[in-house]
Amino acid sequence: MHTFDSYILRQATKPLLTAVVVALLLLLVERMMRLLDFVLDSRGTLDVLLQLLTVLVPHYLGLALPAALFLALTIAFGRMQRDSELDAMLSAGIGLHQQLRPAFKLAVILTAIAAMTFGFLQPYARYTYRSLIHELSHGPVNNYLREGLFIQVKDTTYMVESLDRDRRRFSRVFAYQFDEDGGTSSVVTSRLASLTEIQGEPTSQLVLFDGVRLDLGLIVRDDDEDADTLAYPSVASFERTSIPVELKREDPFRPRGQDERELTLLELWSEREFPPLGLTQRLLEAEFHERAVRILSMLVLPFFAVPLALGRKRSSRAPGLAFGLLVLIAYNKLLDSGSFLATYAGLNPYLTVWGPLALLTLGSGFLFARAAFGVGREGLFNAYIANLWAIARPTSKSSN
Numbered sequence: 001m002h003t004f005d006s007y008i009l010r011q012a013t014k015p016l017l018t019a020v021v022v023a024l025l026l027l028l029v030e031r032m033m034r035l036l037d038f039v040l041d042s043r044g045t046l047d048v049l050l051q052l053l054t055v056l057v058p059h060y061l062g063l064a065l066p067a068a069l070f071l072a073l074t075i076a077f078g079r080m081q082r083d084s085e086l087d088a089m090l091s092a093g094i095g096l097h098q099q100l101r102p103a104f105k106l107a108v109i110l111t112a113i114a115a116m117t118f119g120f121l122q123p124y125a126r127y128t129y130r131s132l133i134h135e136l137s138h139g140p141v142n143n144y145l146r147e148g149l150f151i152q153v154k155d156t157t158y159m160v161e162s163l164d165r166d167r168r169r170f171s172r173v174f175a176y177q178f179d180e181d182g183g184t185s186s187v188v189t190s191r192l193a194s195l196t197e198i199q200g201e202p203t204s205q206l207v208l209f210d211g212v213r214l215d216l217g218l219i220v221r222d223d224d225e226d227a228d229t230l231a232y233p234s235v236a237s238f239e240r241t242s243i244p245v246e247l248k249r250e251d252p253f254r255p256r257g258q259d260e261r262e263l264t265l266l267e268l269w270s271e272r273e274f275p276p277l278g279l280t281q282r283l284l285e286a287e288f289h290e291r292a293v294r295i296l297s298m299l300v301l302p303f304f305a306v307p308l309a310l311g312r313k314r315s316s317r318a319p320g321l322a323f324g325l326l327v328l329i330a331y332n333k334l335l336d337s338g339s340f341l342a343t344y345a346g347l348n349p350y351l352t353v354w355g356p357l358a359l360l361t362l363g364s365g366f367l368f369a370r371a372a373f374g375v376g377r378e379g380l381f382n383a384y385i386a387n388l389w390a391i392a393r394p395t396s397k398s399s400n
Contacts, residue, residue, distance in 0.1 A: 004094060005102040011080060012106055016072035023064035028053050039136065048132065055129045058121035062294070065114055066301060070328060073103050073305035074321050081310055096306070096372035103302040111298040118291045119265035127262045131253040153245065158206075160193070169194045173208060175243055187214040188243065195245070206243045213238060260287045286342040289349040290335055293357045297331075300361050307367035331356055 032053055039049045077099075080086050089099055150159045161172040173193040177186045190211025195204055215234045256262050257276050260283050268288040275284055304327075308320035338352035 004089060004099070005105075008076065008080075008099060008102040009106060011076040012072045012103060014072075015075045016068050016106070019068035019071045020061070020064050023068060024057065024060055027060040027063070028056060031056060048136065052129060052132055055125040055132070058117050058125040062114065062117050062122060065110055065117070066294075066297060066328060067325070069107060069110055069298065069301050070305045070324055071321075072106075073302055074309040074324065077103075077306050077309035086310075096368075100302055100306055100368070100372075103306060104299075107298050107302050111295060114295045114298050115265075118295055123262045123264050123267075124256075126259075127256040130262075134253045156243070156245070158245075173206075173211075175206070175208075177243070185216045187216065188212070188241070204245045206245045208241050208243065209239065211238055211241070212236070213241065260284055263287075265291055280343075282343050282346065286339045286349055286353065289342070289353040290339040293335060293353050297357060297360065300357070300364050303368040304360065304364035307364075307371040310371050327360075331360055 032049070035049060035052055039045075039052070077086070086096075086099065090096075147163055148159070148161060150157055152158075155178050157176040157178075159174040160170040163170055170193045171191065173188075173190045175186075175188045177188075188208060188211060190208035192209040194207050194209075196207060213236050215236075257267070258278055260268065260279055263271065263284070265288065268284050268291075272281055272284040272288065275281055305324060308324045334356040335353060338349070338356060341347045341352045342349040
């Protein structure tokens with residue numbers, strides 16, 4: 001029996017890993033195309049883009065695992081039936097319920113992975129993703145330098161007419177510096193400029209090229225003559241000069257836990273009686289039940305996938321595969337709707353969230369019983385009896 005279990009596991013593991021990798025790659029590439037423009041516009045680097053894609057893996061892994069398990073079992077058992085390997089196992093006295101044992105073991109392993117993913121990895125990854133997006137969106141350059149907008153940072157007012165894509169090079173820059181302690185104020189205009197940040201310091205250098213500097217005189221008091229004197233302004237052109245720019249950064253991103261999807265499974269349960277500010281008890285309970293149901297759904301999928309993989313040997317498995325995927329999509333939508341109704345309509349989550357799991361369990365159990373124990377025309381048990389009868393008939397004729 002151990003040999004048969006190992007063989008079935010090998011047949012299911014390869015398509016499982018392939019399905020997970022392909023699904024993750026497709027989902028991440030689709031998201032990467034949307035993130036690329038945002039990262040470039042926000043002066044981000046390739047490392048930041050890779051960080052964003054990395055923290056998205058737990059989210060997409062939660063979506064890919066159920067579909068991958070279903071596809072893997074459907075492909076593995078469908079191939080073994082077409083090659084008459086299942087018939088050989090039945091002839092050896094290994095029923096379909098015994099053949100399902102290695103598939104159920106695989107489902108148990110994936111259930112543990114799903115529990116870790118839904119319960120812990122996704123909340124922390126979602127918070128990390130949002131903090132990275134916040135940092136990119138509220139960085140110093142994005143926060144203080146915008147096209148055609150006057151921005152004041154302490155005693156300096158800036159305006160740039162156009163920015164390059166990386167937001168480090170500017171065209172037609174205006175800067176006005178006012179000295180609150182007396183002295184002169186300055187107005188600087190330049191055709192081109194670039195921003196150079198000083199590592200570890202809040203002060204950056206705005207380097208100006210090909211411009212004009214106007215130093216404005218202030219009214220000052222002449223102590224000797226006890227009268228006010230107006231200093232004359234001066235104008236000078238320059239090829240290159242620099243202005244210190246103190247670009248303070250935004251406050252750190254908010255603490256984790258102000259969104260129910262950022263709380264772990266244990267935190268959802270422990271804080272449901274006294275929810276954090278902005279959350280409600282219904283919201284935490286609905287989120288907890290939805291995650292728990294998604295985790296436990298992995299244990300039902302073998303009973304759903306294997307019967308759909310079995311059919312006529314010469315027929316295509318496409319109808320069963322398509323039907324199963326449609327059911328999984330509808331099941332996922334039902335869970336989303338059930339969680340919404342439990343949160344905002346006040347319905348019992350045991351009805352709206354656990355109800356779809358009960359329906360999936362009952363339907364899968366019926367399909368498996370129909371295939372394993374001959375409840376229906378296409379069950380393998382009937383095929384096994386027919387084979388025994390075909391073998392027994394020549395023996396009875398010869399005895400007559």
